[in-house]
Amino acid sequence: MNESLFISIIIGITIASTPLIFAAIGELLVERSGVLNLGVEGMMIVGALLGFIVQFHTGSPYLAVLAALLGGMAISSIFAFLTQFLLTNQVATGLALTLFGLGLSAFAGRGYTEETIVLIKAIHIPFLSDIPVIGPLIFSLNPLVYLALVMVYLVWWFLYKTKQGLILRSIGDNHDAAHAIGHNVVRYRFMAILFGGAMAGLGGAFLSLVQVPIWGEDMTAGRGWIALGLVVFASWLPFRIILGAILFGGITVLQLHAQGFDIRISAQYLSMLPYLATIIILVSLRIRLKNKTNRTVPNCLGRIFHSTS
């Protein structure tokens, strides 16, 4: 295998993984606060559309990314309002959010299926990007790929190094106790859901702003669901999201390349692997929970908090 092929495989994997990292790290924070939002796919597709529309009209990648963030946040605020104030069932509301997002974006994006935009390009740092192998692999990726990694770090830092992060985790583990000692459960969860929406929107926009310069209905094609699986795969630990995303995204890219080389592994088996891994991890989590050695699964995940005072 020659060097440039190796580099383009690795770059292909980063491109396929990044939308998953964004969406999953957002959902991870949401779930750590004890909320299960199944609307990731819907928030992603809204982000993909808004990013595309703003890039098309303004040509400014900054505004496009901002629009995707705000769009994801706006649609997630519906979920936050319904589940936190009206105490609706989180699973049903999340599914509704996905359907709503897919339908809304298909409707609102009808005028944009014939358009194309300028993609956000990878960066080029003089000297550093020109170092063989390391240059293209470390110093000339797309700016949003770096941003995704920074977000993972920030979420880890927030959860484990700040007082607010500790409070958020305690709310996720036992919202009644957290409430009893005076923490505002609803406010924390509301903010976490908005953050999750923003990240999902960004993940969706990565597809339409970096991967392909087109807008297409349903173009997220199930990546939101993969992101949800990824959070479980990562056992709710931020850095494992990166590992999982590389596995999930990498398998897609690797099996495409394997076909080109005529390596005969059935594509179906390969696409199954990450999900198989997720099931195995779920089982091992279960065992560790039984032995009380696991502290990462939020105990209150998906449970409705009803303040009694």
Add this chain to the structure above:
Amino acid sequence: MSISRFSSILKLSFLSVVLAFTSNVSADPVKAAFVYIGPTGDHGWTFAHDEGVKYAKEKLGDDVIMTTIENVAENSDSERVITSLARKNDIVFTTSFGYMNPTVKVAKRYPDVKFEHATGYMLEDNLSVYSARFYEGRHVIGKIAGRMTKSNVIGYIASFPIPEVIRGINSAFLAAKSVNPDVQIKVVWVYTWYDPGKEADAANALIAQGADVLMQHTDSTAAMSVAEEKGIYAFGQASNMREWGPNAQLTGIINDWGPYYADRIAAVRDGTWTSSDTFAGVQQGMVKFAPMNNNMPTEVKNEAMQTIIDLSMGKVHPFTGPINKQDGSPWLAEGETPPNFPDLLTMDFYVEGIDSKYPN
């Protein structure tokens, strides 16, 4: 999948409400329904069918009421969608290969309703099949690709290993080989009709492995935009994709379903509809081409135009013997051309010379 299924049910129920209100307007219009595999905005397969529906509507005016359902997954749910359409329509068109079994089932249950299934091969008294000889289009772009490639590697993004897709690969390869003996074709199966992200990944993988001309048998414009960005060539699929690849698109295979749809619906109106088996190509105008890009050499363009003329006069057949199968066993003898059934309609092998392994 479940989401698109759900939304198609929502759309269906909405449309039936609309229909309930509109059906009394004109005397006795034909009610025609279409089931689509993807969104009409894909600018590929489904878009082309929808253009055909618009054409037929314009031609027949108040004589027809059209219902279209997008994003119907090729699973057990399609049967439910087809069934509910059969209850309210005179004729139902199902526009993807994977709808074959459900269409046959529903057709047996509703003998008074006419059905038309695209790209399949199962006929009933009230079920027609129709397909276009896209492989004739592949013959033309295969010749262009064979002339234009410098790396001698043509990249092919394929969806599912079904006869229609296999015909396209074989036809394109044979045509490319006829003008360039050193050419190879690299096939990557993405196992989806529509996933712009994955189609782009596949395009990038093929380019990284040396392909400098891309062909696709998937429905979105993603591969075309990748080709444009990377400065290589590609061909529009099902519709003109020039917008996404002004330099990359050499030409495109365009599916023109409009006249067929207008004829069949008019036949229902006139009471002359009978079950039929249509397999039309360049000659009948069902397969057309996007304008040739001016960036290719005149000789290449002329050769392509001449090929189109020969096809339209029925002078050439893309599969003309001697042709062996990939394993070396003989398929067609010298000068022989294959019959539609079973050879073309159930094709499940690569021809000799293709290096890629046949998918299991």
